[in-house]
Amino acid sequence: MVAVTPLKEQISKKRSDIRAAHQNGTRGQEISSALATLAEDIIAQLYRTALGELETNVRHQLSERISLVALGGFGRGEMSPHSDIDLMFLYRGKPADSAQEFSSALLRRLWDVGFQVGHSVRTIDDCIALGKADDPAKTALMESRFLIGSAPLFRAFHEQFEKRVVDHRVDEFLLSKIKERYQEYDRYGTSVYMLEPDIKRSKGGLRDLHIIQWAALVRYSIATLDDLHHKAFLSSKDFHALTQAREFLWRVRAELHFHAGSAQDILTFDEQIRLAEQFGFADEPHLLGVERFMQQYYRHTTAVADISARFVTRCRSVSVWDRLSGLLPSRRPERGFLITNRRLTIDPAFRGEVMSSGTRLMRLFFLSVRENISIADELLEELHVQIDGMTQDQFSDPSISEMFLYILAGPHKIIAVLDLMHRVHLLEKIIPAFGWARGLMQFNQYHKYTVDEHTLRAVACAEAFAKDSREPKERSDFSQVYQDIRRKDLLHLALLLHDLGKGRKGDHSLIGADLAREASQRLGLDDRETSL
Incomplete structure (x- = not known):
């Protein structure tokens, strides 16, 4: 039997090394991977020890009938300093008593060395039944990763689960995840601009990065942002925005956990001040270091929320009505603009003229209100960059003021339009x-x-x-x-x-x-x- 104290000391030493690397500026992705690797190594060590203590015939049976599987964030190989470890004991055959006894013995040792472990003991059929009945369970199981034990058993599970669960009810699953996310928004913040956000669950937080990966898994059978980019499902601009945001959020979360000694995800005022100083955000004449730090947080989370919403929308199947709408001819509400597939966009023949004119760009939002129709998502992606490169003088015109006051007058959805104008940086050109x-x-x-x-x-x-x-x-x-x-x-x-x-x-x-x-x-x- 492995002595608990030396193993706890080994874990403590390794975690101290990881924390020191974090404090010396090591990338958040490397810290996350190092923490996951540490957990894997300890689990494998305790697994081998527990298996070796069994009688020879039982040991041989279990080694062929049981597989240890990482789920959820642990399955993705992403861990923060105080993340829970989600572990599944996958077994084959009956009776299950030996698998239960073995899992209990191993879990006791993991708890003894200080690991926070969530666990389950399941057969392949159990996993498939659960995945079909429960979307949160399906989400965790489809991010599974083999750790140790019977590799053939894990491969059989993975193939069957993907074929019988992951590839089915894709749109229902996506709608379920969207609903879950909105419920989290209601609890943790429907706006990116919360003063004390939860960096995992608030809008634009790590959970919105996860939902991109979940949508990619069920729609394209792709598990990583890198593969989405390589296979052209993510533009280079979106890919770089997401990876930069993820790196920032991972580093912030690691620091919150290390400092608190627990799973602390709330970016409180006190923590904002401390992190701003630690991450090198100095005060400037008209802007405090903490304000600069939080503006970077908001920039990253705004990008994540925006890209996540667009990506999940693209992953959903096109409705029959939208397919039929696509067959209809485009309508031209006025020169330079088109309504296609129930979305307002710019006529390609007038693209240069519209995109270089403050008045014409304002006209786009005015028409959206007058025609009661949404602006095409792909166009909104471009407007932010385009408008940022324009001067305030290009938006100082009586006709722009007239259209802006028309929008403010209502009775249409004023705030929805103002939010969009703020999102693409148009509002600050006018005011x-x-x-x-x-x-x-x-x-x-x-x-x-x-x-x-x-x-x-x-x-x-x-x-x-x-x-x-x-x-x-x-x-x-x-x-x-x-x-x-x-x-x-x-x-x-x-x-x-x-x-x-x-x-x-x-x-x-x-x-x-x-x-x-x-x-x-x-x-x-x-x-x-x-x-x-």
């Missing part, structure tokens, strides 16, 4: 002060979101009063007041501007008033409208 507010932290107990997200949500709350609400009475009264306001465009503009003075020297309300006057002048409002 320059909004660029300063992007990802700007608010270090106080009264706010839950960054300044830009806070102002957008203020507009969303106001817009919600447009809906008929009979109870409670207080809300009904507010709804009536909102509906009686004639210039809702000015109300929504005021809400967009109300906190943009934050993060600057001086009284933010006075600075905000100056910014509001500048924005009003830029939008061509008269003195009365500006004073309102």
Whole structure:
């Protein structure tokens, strides 16, 4: 029997070495792999010891009938310092008593050396039945990886599970994962711009990277981002954005776990300050180091959330209606634009003209509202880069102001359009002060979101009063007041501007008033409208 104390010391020494490598700047991917390899090595060592202590005939039977399998994140070979180890004892034949006894003996030793192990003992038929009945179980099982034991047994399981479970009900599975993810958003944050996000479960966190891999497994039988890129299912731009974000999030999560000594995934204010200093984000004249650190976090998670949503959408089957729509001729709402497959896009013949003109790009969003139709996802991907390369002067035009105020007036889904405009950096071209507010932290107990997200949500709350609400009475009264306001465009503009003075020297309300006057002048409002 392996002595527990020396083995615990061996594990502690190895974990200390991994932590030192992390603190010296080793890449997050290498730290994650090193932690997984350490767990694999200890499991293999204890497996061989436990097997060697059995009688010869039992040992030979079990070595051919049992396989140790890593599941979930451990199956992907991705571990953080205090991740749980999800382990399956796959066995063949009956009775199962010997497999149960062996698994119990091995688990006790793993617990004795300090491993947090979730476990199951299953046959191939058990796995297939469970995978068909339970999508979370299917997700864990399809990321399985052989560790030690009977390799032929694992191969048989893998082939049958892929054929009988993974390749079936693909669209139902994807819808189930989307629903699960939205439930996590409701609990951990529906916005990327949470002030204290959960780096695994909040929007744009590691879980959104996982859902890309799950969708790729069931739709394309591809398990890694590298293979998705090599086989052209991910563009080079998206691939590099995802790998950079993953590296950043892995490093942050490793540091959170190492420092807390537990599975800590919440990026609290205190941890943000500590990590910003540790990762070398120094203060600048008008921006604290912690603000620079969090802006990088928001940049990465925004990219992950966006790419994940687009990728999963592409993995879903095209509906009958969409296929029929694709056979219909494109409709031209006006010169330079097309409606194809129920999506608004740019006419290829006018692409250069539209993409180089601030007025024409604004027209795209205006038409989306007027025609009540979504802008094509692939076009939105390009707009961010294109608009970033344009000047604010290219968006200073009376016609742009007129279209912007039209959008703000409603009664269409104002916040949905503003969110898109913010996503592609158009909003800050029209209201320059909004660029300063992007990802700007608010270090106080009264706010839950960054300044830009806070102002957008203020507009969303106001817009919600447009809906008929009979109870409670207080809300009904507010709804009536909102509906009686004639210039809702000015109300929504005021809400967009109300906190943009934050993060600057001086009284933010006075600075905000100056910014509001500048924005009003830029939008061509008269003195009365500006004073309102």
